[in-house]
Amino acid sequence: MEGCVFLQTGRRSLRRVLIVHNHLAPVGGVEAHVESEIQLLSNAGYDVEVFAISASPAWKHRQKTTVYWQHPPSWRVRRILAYGFDPRLAFKLRQTVRRFRPDWIHLHTVEQPLTIFTALAGERVLHSVHINALACPLSTLYYRDTLEACNGQPGWKCARRTCVHPLSLWLRIAFIRCYRALINLTGTTCAPPNSSLALLLRQAGVRRVRVLPLFPHRLVSAGDEHTSVRSDNMILFVGALTDIKAPDLLINALPLIRESVPTAHIVFVGDGPLRNALVGLADRLGVAKHVRFLGRLDRIEVENYYRQAAVCVIPSIVAETFCLVAYEAMLHSCPVVSSNRGALPDIVQDGHTGLLFDPTDIASLSKAVTEVLTNPRRAKTMAVNARERVVSEFSPKSFLFRLENILRDV
Secondary structure, three states, X not given: OOOOOOOEEOOEEOOEXXXXXXXXOOOOHHHHHHHHHHHHHHHOOOEEEEEEEEEOHHHHOOOOEEEEEOOOOOHHHHHHHHOOOXXXXXXXXXXXXXXXXXXXXXXXXXXXXXXXXHXXXXXXXXXXXXXXXXXXXXXXXXXXXXXXXXXXXXXOHHHHOOOOOHHHHHHHHHHHHHHHHHHHHOOOEEEOOOHHHHHHHHHOOOOOEOOOOOOOOOOOOOOOOOOHHHOOOEEEEEOOOOHHHOHHHHHHHHHHHHHHOOOOEEEEXXXXXXXXXXXXXXXXXXXXXXXXXXXXXXXXXXXXXXXXXXXXXXXXXXXXXXXXXXXXXXXXXXXXXXXXXXOHHHHOOEOOOEEEEOOOOHHHHHHHHHHHHHOHHHHHHHHHHHHHHHHHHOOHHHHHHHHHHHHOOO
C-alpha cells in the first residue's frame, strides 16, 4: 500500500507481525479473511510470519509459515486437548516468537486457549474473535427450542432450552470462563467484528474490547450495478445448507412471495446436509419447480449470480460474527434481505442498504422480499447505497486504518 507509515509506539515500531490461527485452508470465511489479511499487511510493507496449529497441504510449504500438526489428530482428541494444556504446542509457539521477535501478534481462532495464551504471555496480542464461543457454549446465540435470539450469559437456561446436555453444560461454562480470564490476565485486546458481540463481551467482563469489522476479499469494478438483467425475480441464497443458515425459511416463505410475485423463484448456491430435506420441503409446498439447487460453484460463477439476482436473502438464525455473502452481494449492487441477528445489522442498514427481518417470522421475510421484487426503484437505490457503503466503510484500506488505530492502544 503506497504511502504506508509504520506505527510507532514510543520508540518501538510495530512493523513485524506474527499471525496465529487454528487452521489454514482455502475453504471457509475466517480462513479466507486470514489469507487476505496476510496479503494486505505484506503489501503494506509489514514483515509477516504465520503460525498455524494445522493447515491444508497447500499451506504447509509456504514460506514464513510454521505448522504444528502436520497430520492433525481426530476431532475427539482435539476436543480433549481444547480443555487442557499441550506443552509441545506451547514450546513450539514460544520458540517461533523468540526466533521471529514480532512487535505484535494477531491471534485469530483459538481451539486451545490455555496453551496459546500461556505461550504468548508478556507479548503484545490482538485477538480477533471470529466466533461466539466467549458468549455461548455452542457459538450460535439462539435457543434451539424456539429459534429466538439469546443474550449470551450461559447458565442453566442452556440446558433448559435444550441447547446443551446438562452433563456437559458446566464443563462448557468452565471453558468459557477460563477463556475470558486468560484474556484479561494477559492483557489481550479482543477485536470482535461486530458491535453486538462486542457488547456481550463487555457485559461478560472482558476488559479490553475494540470492534474491528472485516473486509471483502475482492473488490469488484464500479460497473457491477443494479441493471435490468435482474428483472427475472430471482431470489438468491449463497451458503451452506445447514440448520444455522436456515435455508428452509426461504422455501417456506416462497408460496407467500409468489402470491404477489408469481414469477419469483429461488436459486440455492452451496451444498450441505439439508439438501435432500429442502428438496422434499419444496415438493410438499408445491414449489419444487420454482427452486433450483446448483451445489458449490467457483468464485466467478457465484459473482455472475450476484449480478443476475433480483435479491440476495440471508436468513441465518445463528448470530453471524461477520457475513462474507452480505459483503459480496452488496459489492455487486445486489439488494440484500437479511435476518436481524449478529453482525448483519452492522452491515445491512435497514431501509437504506437493504432490509432486515426477524428469522422467527416467515411473514416478515416474505414481506421484505416482496418489497424488493415489487419496488424496483427502491431496490436500485438500496443496491447503490449498499455498494457505496461497502467500498467506503469495509474496504481493505478501512480495515488497515482501524487495525492501526487499535494497535496504538494494545
